[in-house]
Amino acid sequence: GADATELDVDELDVYVAGIPLNASGSLRLCGADSTLVSARAAIENCKLEEMLRNYADRFIDIAPSISTDGCLDAEFTAEGVLGGGRLPEMTACVSLPDAHITYRPDTLSAFVNIDVDAKMSPQGVLDADIHEFNARLSGLKLDFDGDARDLTGADPRYRLSAEGFVKLDSIMRFLPASLGVSTASGKLDLALSVNTRASELKDF
Numbered sequence: 001g002a003d004a005t006e007l008d009v010d011e012l013d014v015y016v017a018g019i020p021l022n023a024s025g026s027l028r029l030c031g032a033d034s035t036l037v038s039a040r041a042a043i044e045n046c047k048l049e050e051m052l053r054n055y056a057d058r059f060i061d062i063a064p065s066i067s068t069d070g071c072l073d074a075e076f077t078a079e080g081v082l083g084g085g086r087l088p089e090m091t092a093c094v095s096l097p098d099a100h101i102t103y104r105p106d107t108l109s110a111f112v113n114i115d116v117d118a119k120m121s122p123q124g125v126l127d128a129d130i131h132e133f134n135a136r137l138s139g140l141k142l143d144f145d146g147d148a149r150d151l152t153g154a155d156p157r158y159r160l161s162a163e164g165f166v167k168l169d170s171i172m173r174f175l176p177a178s179l180g181v182s183t184a185s186g187k188l189d190l191a192l193s194v195n196t197r198a199s200e201l202k203d204f
Contacts, residue, residue, distance in 0.1 A: 070099025110137035139170020
């Protein structure tokens with residue numbers, strides 16, 4: 001058969017720009033245009049506070065006013081053949097569990113929980129799933145999940161389910177004075193369910 005060259009990485013732990021990265025995998029070079037790939041890379045317990053202080057503070061005006069105890073986890077995989085017009089199957093999973101975020105000028109405090117993933121088939125079909133997205137702060141709660149199918153195709157399908165509420169008196173301080181709203185009270189409840197294709201949204 002054709003000659004093959006192999007490269008194996010059993011376990012690699014590195015810090016890239018302050019991000020803890022763990023990687024493993026193998027490459028098998030078969031012929032001139034074909035590579036068999038089996039690879040995994042993971043970001044584990046990446047402290048977002050350190051990323052804010054080391055990077056975002058320099059480029060984003062409001063970043064110094066934001067702090068968080070959130071830790072990001074992510075995993076990326078590739079399995080299959082690369083080359084000759086073919087792609088390996090690729091996946092990405094990202095989660096931010098139970099992060100507490102504060103914004104000091106307005107003494108704003110929020111809790112966020114995120115769990116999303118995406119997958120691309122060897123045929124180039126991209127799907128994405130929002131398993132969980134929860135946000136809670138004073139006077140506001142939002143929970144939603146959803147998915148998107150065939151994002152790289154001609155007519156992707158989207159599904160979204162959301163529910164939550166807003167207490168009007170709690171958000172008054174965030175409304176600009178130009179709106180002319182001096183007082184507000186009561187509670188707005190939100191319930192939303194969407195299942196549609198991109199072609200059905202073209203008129204909106």
